[in-house]
Amino acid sequence: MFKKILIANRGEIALRVIRACREMGIKSVAVHSTADSDAMHVRMADESVCIGPPSGTHSYLSIPNIISACEITGAEAIHPGYGFLSENASFVQVIEDHGLSFIGPTAEHIRTMGDKITAKETMRKLGVPCVPGSEGGVDTIEQAREIADEMGYPVIIKATAGGGGRGMKVAQTADDLEVAFSTARAEGKSVFGNEEVYLEKYLTLPRHIEIQVFGDGKGGAVHLGERDCSLQRRHQKVFEEAPSPALDEATRQKIGKTCADAIASINYAGAGTIEFLYENDEFYFIEMNTRLQVEHPVTEAIFGIDLVREQIRVAEGMPMSFKQEDLKINGHAIECRINAEKVPEFRPSPGTVKQYHAPGGLGVRMDSAIYDGYKIPPHYDSLIGKLIVHAPDRAAALARVERALGELVIDGVDTTIPLFHALLREKAVQSGDYTIHWLEQWLDTNPEI
Ligand code: ADP
Numbered sequence: 001m002f003k004k005i006l007i008a009n010r011g012e013i014a015l016r017v018i019r020a021c022r023e024m025g026i027k028s029v030a031v032h033s034t035a036d037s038d039a040m041h042v043r044m045a046d047e048s049v050c051i052g053p054p055s056g057t058h059s060y061l062s063i064p065n066i067i068s069a070c071e072i073t074g075a076e077a078i079h080p081g082y083g084f085l086s087e088n089a090s091f092v093q094v095i096e097d098h099g100l101s102f103i104g105p106t107a108e109h110i111r112t113m114g115d116k117i118t119a120k121e122t123m124r125k126l127g128v129p130c131v132p133g134s135e136g137g138v139d140t141i142e143q144a145r146e147i148a149d150e151m152g153y154p155v156i157i158k159a160t161a162g163g164g165g166r167g168m169k170v171a172q173t174a175d176d177l178e179v180a181f182s183t184a185r186a187e188g189k190s191v192f193g194n195e196e197v198y199l200e201k202y203l204t205l206p207r208h209i210e211i212q213v214f215g216d217g218k219g220g221a222v223h224l225g226e227r228d229c230s231l232q233r234r235h236q237k238v239f240e241e242a243p244s245p246a247l248d249e250a251t252r253q254k255i256g257k258t259c260a261d262a263i264a265s266i267n268y269a270g271a272g273t274i275e276f277l278y279e280n281d282e283f284y285f286i287e288m289n290t291r292l293q294v295e296h297p298v299t300e301a302i303f304g305i306d307l308v309r310e311q312i313r314v315a316e317g318m319p320m321s322f323k324q325e326d327l328k329i330n331g332h333a334i335e336c337r338i339n340a341e342k343v344p345e346f347r348p349s350p351g352t353v354k355q356y357h358a359p360g361g362l363g364v365r366m367d368s369a370i371y372d373g374y375k376i377p378p379h380y381d382s383l384i385g386k387l388i389v390h391a392p393d394r395a396a397a398l399a400r401v402e403r404a405l406g407e408l409v410i411d412g413v414d415t416t417i418p419l420f421h422a423l424l425r426e427k428a429v430q431s432g433d434y435t436i437h438w439l440e441q442w443l444d445t446n447p448e449i
Helices: 011-023 040-044 063-073 089-097 107-114 116-125 141-151 174-192 249-265 296-303 307-315 394-407 417-424 427-431 438-445
Strands: 004-007 027-033 047-052 077-079 155-163 166-171 197-201 207-216 221-233 236-242 269-279 282-289 332-339 355-357 364-368 383-391 409-411
Touching (some): 004 011, 004 063, 011 027, 011 307, 011 383, 027 040, 077 307, 107 116, 107 282, 116 155, 116 197, 116 282, 141 174, 155 174, 174 197, 207 307, 221 438, 236 417, 249 269, 296 307, 296 332, 296 364, 364 394, 383 394, 394 417, 417 427
Parallel strands (some): 004 077
Antiparallel strands (some): 155 197, 207 221, 221 236, 269 282, 355 409
């Protein structure tokens, strides 16, 4: 049993892990930059270590500093949260080389899935359906043109190392291809240090549906249904729900089993998410995330389980605490990502939170690390909270999220709260009839939120 875990992250996800540790009787160590000395994760953890200046590169992304913090505090394991080093295979290797444990899959699995071309090849071999596209990387514009002409437009050019919605460019017609190709390559190189790109058919009416999987690292695996994350802006999720309004139980079980079997056959350990586009009753794999997702609470809500606790158990070599037949969906859950941004431009709005009041009541969970007087630093992601509601069915969940949003007060900075109030009044959101393009189109026609 681990006695002490270091959390290599900040914000709400650091609190999320600290909470699981505390309930399991495990001590927690927070790390922080100088910009986060007053952050809630530092206050809430049992111990804390300053690991560098405000810039993420020199603090939350500094592997030597994080390893030193482990050695100073005697932490035996590291939970990476999401973002930062959570999908960095070299980090996992260094952790293992120091005789420490990483709470997550092996370096090899992270490496395989972190490269989108290799991930697609691996998944195809494991029987998972993929988006039609190039076989492997595309090096020249001539090659790209040949494939796109054959496949038909629109197409999307993706950086193999891309993530967070970056390194992807759409070519609606042959005229756009050259610019899309060179910009995706340039972005891949400048942001991710790898200019390799590949081509995919650009689907025009899909939903984004992802399957939560969990493996014990010894050939055992389960799926925990799906999350529908179709409401996106710039390929980034804004509002998520589980289950998806578009799937029936038979479809869910079929794709869920395909995913669970795939990760079982590679002895995958811990939490993972297999992301698909879903169009005309077909699933198309796009990528796998080898970590906890931001939107994991909607799955926790409908299954009544603690995914972080489970991650810690599996990292200790213990069996999963549930089997596939134990996992039954109960009700409906919705998550709203609350960002410190001014809508409708979505301009980051760091600053001081003058007043914060979290909503409460039955079926309401607010995961946030802000507090009255908290100064949101400008150096990091603008996510400052997640409002999650759970109710017996979708209609009740919609009513509950509206009620909870009405109680939520964050004064002093601009937030995306007004966006959700406006969205909940929309028919498409009320009926669940939306695709990944719906939100952007709606934003184009509704500049006043
Ligand atoms: P990232 O790693 O940056 O999150 P993903 O491959 O997961 O990138 O894609 C993110 C989003 O981009 C998807 O949810 C979807 O909205 C859009 N997208 C990706 N591939 C396609 C495609 N082939 N057709 C249409 N949209 C796509």
